[in-house]
Every structure is written in C-alpha cells, then in structure tokens.
Amino acid sequence: MHNFKELIIWKEAMGLAKSVYQTTSSFPANEKYGLTSQVNRSVVSIPSNIAEGAGRGSDKEFNQFLNIALGSAFELETQLLLAQSFGFIEENRLNALLEQLRKIQRMIDGFKKKLTKRE
Numbered sequence: 001m002h003n004f005k006e007l008i009i010w011k012e013a014m015g016l017a018k019s020v021y022q023t024t025s026s027f028p029a030n031e032k033y034g035l036t037s038q039v040n041r042s043v044v045s046i047p048s049n050i051a052e053g054a055g056r057g058s059d060k061e062f063n064q065f066l067n068i069a070l071g072s073a074f075e076l077e078t079q080l081l082l083a084q085s086f087g088f089i090e091e092n093r094l095n096a097l098l099e100q101l102r103k104i105q106r107m108i109d110g111f112k113k114k115l116t117k118r119e
Contacts, residue, residue: 002062004054009107013047013069016100020076023097027088035088039079045072046104059115066115070108077101 020043027036046069053065084094
C-alpha cells in the first residue's frame with residue numbers, strides 16, 4: 001500500500017485538475033452538461049484512480065488503476081483537442097495543458113513499468 005498523497009504523479013494530476021477546471025470555467029454555458037462535464041470528469045478520474053490504486057493491497061491491483069488513470073488521460077487529451085477545435089480553448093492554453101497532461105501520461109507509464117517489475 002502506498003501513501004497516494006506522497007506520490008508525485010498524484011500531485012501532478014491534482015495540479016492538472018485545477019488547471020483544467022480553471023479552463024473549463026470559461027466554456028460556454030450551453031456546454032455545462034456536455035463537453036465541460038466530460039472534461040471535468042476525465043481530469044478528476046486521473047488522480048482519483050491513482051489514489052484508489054495506491055490503497056489496494058498489491059502492485060498488480062495498483063497497476064490496473066494506473067491503466068484506468070492513463071485511459072482517462074488519453075480521453076482528456078481528446079476532449080481538450082475537441083474543445084480547442086470548437087474555439088473554447090486558445091491554442092497557447094491548450095498547449096500548456098497538453099504539456100502537463102503528457103508529462104503525467106509519461107509518469108504513469110513509467111510507474112506502471114516499475115510496478116510490473118516488482119510483481
């Protein structure tokens with residue numbers, strides 16, 4: 001069992017969630033139950049699954065939750081690209097978010113490999 005609050009990937013994912021929520025607050029009101037909701041759910045899923053996996057009893061179980069977190073990260077990437085194509089996010093803001101997101105994707109992938117070696 002890991003203390004998720006000490007994991008750098010969890011901290012990074014929490015920072016991304018804050019950045020994304022700040023960004024979606026400026027999305028059009030008619031997107032509240034559409035893309036805004038989807039983006040926010042995806043970004044919240046990343047640190048949530050890292051935390052849930054950290055609380056599991058084995059590295060194998062933790063790895064399964066990291067897979068879910070990674071899937072949510074790729075889902076979020078797609079949604080952010082859609083939001084930019086609809087004109088909801090400026091390109092410079094999108095690039096900053098994608099840079100954060102890709103860093104987290106690499107970190108999750110690296111952590112998964114580390115856990116797999118320990119199994």
